[in-house]
Amino acid sequence: MTVKAKQELKNRQEKLMQEYQSWEAMQTDYSYDMDFYQFCQWKMQMLDEEAEQIRHVLEMGCAE
Helix, strand or coil: CCHHHHHHHHHHHHHHHHHHHHHHHHHHHCCCCHHHHHHHHHHHHHHHHHHHHHHHHHHHCCCC
16 A cells, blocks of 8 residues: 555545544434434444444555
């Protein structure tokens, strides 16, 4: 994996975690709305899964 590719993955991972934090805050702010709460939970799970895939690629040192 090139240095540039690794940096792009790290940047993507950072953006995912920032978006995760935004959804987490909205989930807290609108916890009274169960449908929205569950949507936030689903969105956070999707973001976390993508970030986990990136972590795995970075740890293995190869791009898929």
